[in-house]
Amino acid sequence: MKLKxxxxxxxxxxxxxxxxxxxxxxxxxxxxxxxxxxxxENSFGDVSNKVVADFGCGCGxxxxxxxxxxxxxVIAIDIDSDSLELASENAVDLELDIxxxxxxxxxxxxxxxxxxxxxxxxxxxxxxxxxxDFLSMALKVGTKF
Amino acid sequence: xxxxxxxxxxxxxxxxxxxxPLLIEVEKVIEKQVDFNPDFxxxxxxxxxxxxxxxxxxxxxxxxxxxxxxxxxxxxxxxFLMKFHHVLLELHLEEGALVCxxxxxxxxxxxxxxxxxxxxxxx
Numbered sequence: 001m002k003l004k005x006x007x008x009x010x011x012x013x014x015x016x017x018x019x020x021x022x023x024x025x026x027x028x029x030x031x032x033x034x035x036x037x038x039x040x041e042n043s044f045g046d047v048s049n050k051v052v053a054d055f056g057c058g059c060g061x062x063x064x065x066x067x068x069x070x071x072x073x074v075i076a077i078d079i080d081s082d083s084l085e086l087a088s089e090n091a092v093d094l095e096l097d098i099x100x101x102x103x104x105x106x107x108x109x110x111x112x113x114x115x116x117x118x119x120x121x122x123x124x125x126x127x128x129x130x131x132x133d134f135l136s137m138a139l140k141v142g143t144k145f
Numbered sequence: 146x147x148x149x150x151x152x153x154x155x156x157x158x159x160x161x162x163x164x165x166p167l168l169i170e171v172e173k174v175i176e177k178q179v180d181f182n183p184d185f186x187x188x189x190x191x192x193x194x195x196x197x198x199x200x201x202x203x204x205x206x207x208x209x210x211x212x213x214x215x216x217x218x219x220x221x222x223x224x225f226l227m228k229f230h231h232v233l234l235e236l237h238l239e240e241g242a243l244v245c246x247x248x249x250x251x252x253x254x255x256x257x258x259x260x261x262x263x264x265x266x267x268x
Contacts, residue, residue: 049185051149072185073234075150084258097179099150103261107268109157111165112192 001068007034009068013090015059016083023080024122024130028061037065037118047071050115053141055105055134060087060098062118067096074098075114077105106133110141117142146257148201149233152193154259156245156252158267166197167243169204170251179234186229187220193233202232 010030019025041047048070054063057076060083067074076098078084084100091098105121121134156164195214202210210232211225219225242251243259250267253260 049182049188051189072182072189073149075153079262088256088258097177099146100258101146101150101154101261102258103157104263107157107261107263109155109164111153111155111194114153 003034003038006038006065006068007031009094010034010061010065012093013059013061013064014086014093016086018082020080020082022126024126025058025080025083027059028120030061033061033065033120037062037069040116040118041069046116051075052116052118053077053114055117055119055138056121057087057100058083058120060090062120063087063098064090064094064096066116066118067091067098068094071116075101077101077103077108079104105137106130108137108141113143114141115143146238146254146259147234148198148205148236149189149193151201151238151243152198152233154243154261156247156250157261158245158248158250158263161245161247163247164245166194166201166246167252168246169201169238170242170244171204171206171238173238173240174205175237175239175257176235177237179230181227181230183223183226186226186233189233190220190229198232202236205236205238207232207236 007030010033015027047066049072051073052066052071054076057063057078063074063076117138122130124131199210239257241254244251
């Protein structure tokens with residue numbers, strides 16, 4: 001899939017209608033999401049035929065991008081039911097096969113590793129240090145991220 | 146939730162030493178077709194906990210996966226790969242629960258999404 005095409009498809013995704021400030025919810029824009037995954041795939045080969053996890057998936061943009069670029073399996077994790085519902089609908093709209101898990105990343109217990117972790121995590125403006133929590137979990141779970 | 150994901154999820158309750166694999170309580174299983182990709186299957190095979198996969202597949206009503214962990218030569222058999230493919234990627238737990246093997250605590254699964262959020266006293 002070409003970059004422009006990917007960006008266009010991601011731009012059609014439903015975004016948060018009522019983002020929750022406490023969780024630092026904001027959509028990852030199609031411009032950056034498409035470029036991030038495109039680079040991961042074309043410069044590093046980290047997406048196609050791999051198992052990719054999207055930590056703090058929100059509306060599911062990064063996970064969807066990974067699936068569109070040929071990830072064999074995408075597992076998307078978020079703490080918030082509303083986000084997961086939105087992300088599920090987006091996946092259905094794009095006919096993508098993504099597994100969703102509702103979990104607090106700080107409490108995730110994962111056996112083994114996935115190939116790649118993608119994320120645009122909360123920065124820690126509301127819960128101090130949460131960005132580091134995401135990072136350390138990603139290091140633990142991913143072989144690359 | 147497909148069994149590939151189940152094969153990597155563990156009970157996250159504080160203090161639990163043996164939280165893997167989660168037991169499966171089935172209320173509804175659905176099957177969704179996925180394109181057969183033998184290369185992916187061969188790559189992922191060494192990362193799979195075989196016993197957990199077999200047990201899980203039986204909970205979901207599928208009994209054709211061999212119990213003993215297959216020799217690597219089995220990966221050349223399309224027949225085996227197709228069964229592996231089916232169990233790993235095409236069987237979805239849509240409604241039911243995942244159960245912590247140590248505490249018995251149930252993590253509900255609704256619309257294919259397991260809820261692993263912990264209560265205050267489990268963190």
